[in-house]
Amino acid sequence: MVDYFVVNVSSPNTPGLRDLQEKEPLTKLLNRLQELNHAKANPKPILLKIAPI
Numbered sequence: 001m002v003d004y005f006v007v008n009v010s011s012p013n014t015p016g017l018r019d020l021q022e023k024e025p026l027t028k029l030l031n032r033l034q035e036l037n038h039a040k041a042n043p044k045p046i047l048l049k050i051a052p053i
Contacts, residue, residue: 004044007033010051021050 007029009020020026030048037043 002044004047005033005037006047006049008049010049012051018051 009017009026009029011017020029030046033046037046
């Protein structure tokens, strides 16, 4: 069992991954993850890792 989930969209070595840091794709991703998480009997915190500016 896990204590929390980490969403990492900061990897500089993964092509296209940082594009997910833009507002629209990130919002869609996080909203969907929240929907799936809250459908569970015991939802967990979701932590977001983004690249520094």
